[in-house]
Amino acid sequence: MRYHKIPDETIRRLPVYLRQLLLLQQKGSTGISSRSFSNLVHIADSQIRKDFSYFGDFGVRGRGYDIKKLIREIKKILKLNSSCVVAIAGAGRLGSAILGYPGFKKYGFKVSCAFDADKKKIGKKIHGLTIRSDSKINSLEKRKIKLAIIATPSDVAQNVTDKLVKAGVCGILNFAPCTLTAPKKVKIINIDIAMDLATLPYYLPLV
Amino acid sequence: MRYHKIPDETIRRLPVYLRQLLLLQQKGSTGISSRSFSNLVHIADSQIRKDFSYFGDFGVRGRGYDIKKLIREIKKILKLNSSCVVAIAGAGRLGSAILGYPGFKKYGFKVSCAFDADKKKIGKKIHGLTIRSDSKINSLEKRKIKLAIIATPSDVAQNVTDKLVKAGVCGILNFAPCTLTAPKKVKIINIDIAMDLATLPYYLPLV
Numbered sequence: 001m002r003y004h005k006i007p008d009e010t011i012r013r014l015p016v017y018l019r020q021l022l023l024l025q026q027k028g029s030t031g032i033s034s035r036s037f038s039n040l041v042h043i044a045d046s047q048i049r050k051d052f053s054y055f056g057d058f059g060v061r062g063r064g065y066d067i068k069k070l071i072r073e074i075k076k077i078l079k080l081n082s083s084c085v086v087a088i089a090g091a092g093r094l095g096s097a098i099l100g101y102p103g104f105k106k107y108g109f110k111v112s113c114a115f116d117a118d119k120k121k122i123g124k125k126i127h128g129l130t131i132r133s134d135s136k137i138n139s140l141e142k143r144k145i146k147l148a149i150i151a152t153p154s155d156v157a158q159n160v161t162d163k164l165v166k167a168g169v170c171g172i173l174n175f176a177p178c179t180l181t182a183p184k185k186v187k188i189i190n191i192d193i194a195m196d197l198a199t200l201p202y203y204l205p206l207v
Numbered sequence: 208m209r210y211h212k213i214p215d216e217t218i219r220r221l222p223v224y225l226r227q228l229l230l231l232q233q234k235g236s237t238g239i240s241s242r243s244f245s246n247l248v249h250i251a252d253s254q255i256r257k258d259f260s261y262f263g264d265f266g267v268r269g270r271g272y273d274i275k276k277l278i279r280e281i282k283k284i285l286k287l288n289s290s291c292v293v294a295i296a297g298a299g300r301l302g303s304a305i306l307g308y309p310g311f312k313k314y315g316f317k318v319s320c321a322f323d324a325d326k327k328k329i330g331k332k333i334h335g336l337t338i339r340s341d342s343k344i345n346s347l348e349k350r351k352i353k354l355a356i357i358a359t360p361s362d363v364a365q366n367v368t369d370k371l372v373k374a375g376v377c378g379i380l381n382f383a384p385c386t387l388t389a390p391k392k393v394k395i396i397n398i399d400i401a402m403d404l405a406t407l408p409y410y411l412p413l414v
Contacts, residue, residue, distance in 0.1 A: 011406055011409055012406055014406075015399075015402040015403075015405040015406055016386075016402065018405070019384060019385075019399070019402055020386070023361075023385070040386065041386060042386055077409070078405060078406065078408060078409045079408040079409055079411065080405060080408060084408055086404065093303070093304040093307050093308070094304045094305075094308065096300075096304070097300040097301045097303070097304035097305075098301075098304075098400060100300055101300070101301065101400055101401065103384050103399075103400065103401035104400075104401045104404065106401070107401055107402075107404065107405040109401065109404055109405075146411050147404070147407055147408070147411075149404070154230075170410070170411055170412060171407035171408065171410055171411055172407075173400075173403055173404050173407065177226060177310050178226075178230070179223075179227070179247065179248060179249055185412065187407060187410035187411075189403050189404075189406060189407060191398060191400065191403060192222075192226070192310075193305060193308060193310065193311075193380075193398065194308065194310035194311045194313070194314055194316065195222040195223065195226055195314075196222075196380055196396050196398060197293065197311065197314065197316055197354070197356070197380050197396075198222040198225070198285060198287060198314040198316075199218055199219055199221075199222055199285070199396060200354055200378035200379075200380065200394060200396060201285060201286040201287060201291055201354070201378065202218055202284070202285045202286055203377070203378055203394035204286065204353050204354075204377055204378055204394075205377060205392065
């Protein structure tokens with residue numbers, strides 16, 4: 001199987017499929033028809049089949065998908081097979097909530113270190129994790145931690161990004177409401193809560 | 208100006224432009240060349256011009272964009288001109304952090320009521336807001352609140368959605384890690400933190 005040249009959109013949909021499959025497995029299902037699956041994830045059957053076609057044939061005509069097998073394959077593609085350690089920079093309100101977010105576990109993620117610039121926070125424990133000074137971000141290199149979450153204010157986010165990249169981090173989930181610049185090899189996914197909310201009023205019906 | 212038939216992708220990029228323009232304005236800028244703007248938002252100049260072309264001509268050839276005017280226009284398109292009141296359902300760790308999120312203000316949003324099912328939380332104040340029972344969600348109709356944020360566990364998210372929709376909510380920002388079903392007129396934007404994180408390992412270089 002060749003994993004390159006796969007559209008970003010497909011890679012973005014694979015976790016949606018995985019999430020639904022994990023949910024079905026949790027409920028005790030072992031198989032699902034492609035039509036039912038399509039309805040559950042709100043993505044067209046043809047699109048799902050196209051996405052899967054990049055990696056081989058996952059469905060069996062007339063019998064749908066084998067949930068366990070499909071979970072295994074998608075996890076393999078997304079490199080979620082081994083447990084993945086993540087660092088977080090910024091332990092304010094949002095950072096602390098993310099730090100203790102229970103949803104990471106099902107994908108094999110564990111937040112194992114947290115940094116902050118605030119001296120009042122450094123040394124304190126949040127959800128069982130000791131907050132360390134952001135001057136120690138370089139320690140990630142030694143610990144071979146490649147993934148980080150940024151939950152700092154935007155005015156320091158670029159500086160933190162530079163430190164993370166220097167320490168070898170090459171995947172960043174950014175909650176700071178700003179555009180970050182990093183070398184091409186670093187993949188950044190942005191979540192801007194307020195900005196997403198700001199797209200909603202457009203769709204409201206006129207009163 | 209006709210505002211219909213605009214691609215969702217364009218509507219999704221407008222807040223990105225707006226965020227950058229607000230940042231530039233905050234720093235004291237009054238104008239910016241289209242090339243510099245393109246570099247700042249990491250979106251191709253041609254794409255930006257195409258997006259703006261749906262609404263009229265915002266740039267002046269050779270002089271770039273008038274920041275103040277552009278902010279006003281984008282806010283008008285996104286219906287962000289008047290202050291927008293938002294409800295939140297779910298006042299756990301993440302919900303509480305979102306409730307107190309300072310980034311909403313710049314787009315004119317104000318979280319004005321919060322609901323939870325947990326009796327221990329009901330009546331308590333979080334970031335100055337009293338948590339009310341989720342059985343009171345129907346009160347949103349009387350208050351004409353049309354936007355809501357869902358930050359509940361996924362097993363109750365659909366039930367909460369149904370209540371919100373019944374109360375007249377037609378825009379939902381969903382943080383529960385599940386796919387919600389609602390009538391077509393209801394616009395749902397999903398933010399799944401763990402799922403977004405789960406797309407990152409795929410991009411990590413092979414060790």
